[in-house]
Amino acid sequence: MALRTLSAENAAALDKELMSTGAYSIDQLMELAGLSVSQAVYSVQPPNKGKRVLVACGPGNNGGDGLVAARHLFHYGYEPTVYYPKQSKNELYQRLTQQLKDLNVPFTDDFPSAIASTDHVVDAIFGFSFSGEVREPFPKVIEALRDSKVPVLAVDAPSSWNIETGPPDDGPGKGFMPDALISLTAPKPLVKWFKGKHYVGGRFLSNVVAEKYGIDVPPYQGIDQIVEVPVKESQL
Template sequence: MNTRPIYTTAEIRKIESLVLSVPHSPPLMEKAGLAAAKVAHTRLLTDDKQRILILAGPGNNGGDALVAARHLREWGRQVTLVLTGEAERLPQDARQALEQWQSAGGTVIPELPDGGQWDAAIDGLFGIGLNETRLLAESYRQLIRQINQLNLPVLALDIPSGLLSDSGRVPDVAVKAAITTTFIALKPGLLTHDGCDYCGEIVVCDLELDVAALIPPQNWLLDRAGIVQRLPSPRRANSHKGTYGRLGILGGATGMIGAALLTGRAALKLGAGRVYLGLLAQDDVPVVDPVQPELMLRSPSDFFNPDFLEGLVIGPGFGSEIAACICLERALQTCLPLVLDADALNLIAQHTELSSALQARKAPAILTPHPAEAARLLNTSVTEIQRNRLEAARNLARKFNCAVVLKGAGSICAFPNGHCHFNTSGNPGLSSAGTGDVLSGFLGALLVQGLLPENALLLAVYLHGAAADVLLKQQNGPLGMVASEIIPAARNLLNCWIEEENPGW
């Protein structure tokens, strides 16, 4: 499948070590610096904008910046180079890059000059070496604040300085990049959490390495190319509503009926043949959904007949009353594919017997937690979940032997075998009530139409975000986007994708 691999810091270090252990191995720093210079030369600078500020730090990231500076100067650009590290303490390759820069007539200054005027900047202060135990010193935090205040388009080398490569967390301050040129392969921190706000456009320069042959990846990018082969087949003329599955949705306790209705509407519009709602509300339960009368309202007790349904979504507006616990317990005992969302996850976190029942299931289940729900399921804090979203998603998948999407900026889909996919679609417009309920409806619809759980999860998550991206353009921004708008946008997109992949079917 045409998807791009993602590697952790430890894996990148291992790749570098494998490359350097080969006699006459390629000069990675030279290749990285040249690649960065080309991006700056063509994307940030023009005939009228020649002046570039380059910041080189005390490690190999600074060496990449020194190489880039040398090439840009050779190409006629006006380079101001700030070297924050001591020359004699630079790593060997970086020291050699400094000597080559100076031999070519370049000079260095130790700090950002007052009153300087530039058209763009390159951030080569720190790369992937920062982590939870090695954070920025105050002098570097102050320098990064100064860089951000210049309001220049910044090209970050490998990863914006201050952003943690494995988690995407910014403990204090980070460079706000317009473009990030990342070397060898993508890193998790570029794609999730704070990384979504700091990296700008990401350009991968693989330095002519076949990284997947060196270390088989465990993590991949989820993008349009990654979901093409996961699409449902085009519908045949000789089919009927029974061909496309019977989905049940349990939820909608008193005061929260809307959540279950959103889920049901989403499931219908994404192609489920029949959708049944089992509402837990005791008062004011509608006999029909006036917006979507095709939804069939039934008593929750009907949902556990083994021949009635082919899949079940539990949790939207579910509540935490005893009736909800009983329904969830019965659902976990069935052989139906399940989508567990919202209050269903909270109940599993609260009750060990429900957690054990989920872990013991043989039939597939998909969990859809946001960070707070993930923290409850793993008995930790939201801070710890966000400190390493990749590890949290992987731990959830292994603990419950389920497919999981850890929602948030750069949602992560994880599977029990340890494989993870980072979603690239979506925008802040999804930060509104009900969008998670819509995602659950998409998941349920795809499951009952026969998609494998992995394919259903990856397609639903990417489609959900892509529909929001369509709305973002139509509405000129994310403000005021609501969950119900996502549904028709997703239906249209999915039909378009299926048609594009099967022209003339």
């Protein structure tokens, strides 16, 4: 099934519409996104392959998705650790952080040590709204993700990639190719350059909204929140 891609501009417009006429709250959208991410982790890194999962979170919505995913992973029986160096003062993010602390999920400021002692990494640093320069402390983090042999699942976009034009030609993200990618709601144009395992998640759109934004809803099965879609089938 060939899936059309969703530009960064249309992805932002879709989020805005979902939170206005669509009657969704940002809490709901983040919970659904994080749930999809957690299921993608379960698919690529089942607990019997290693329960230690390092979730690297950025300061925005992508990081919030990571916080939600970490909570679900804990309840699945994983041992998540969260790297969240630029914690938002926004109430939503503070609540998500507190929920993890109440579960005794550890937070770390030492990314090199954390990545050296984990079985899998979730890259929830930058999403579809990223543009411009990668700022501290994330350049070294992205370099570590690129150079590590630990498998990485990227959330919506490999961090530092341009949503429209894919991997950067220079900087810390040059050569960064995660093992897996979960596209939230719909693949973004950058998927044309991605070579790993690819999932689509976000099982909540109405047919009317999907048609308006040119989104092909993949064939979700049973209670699954994700569908694996080979990248060659999501490059329209």
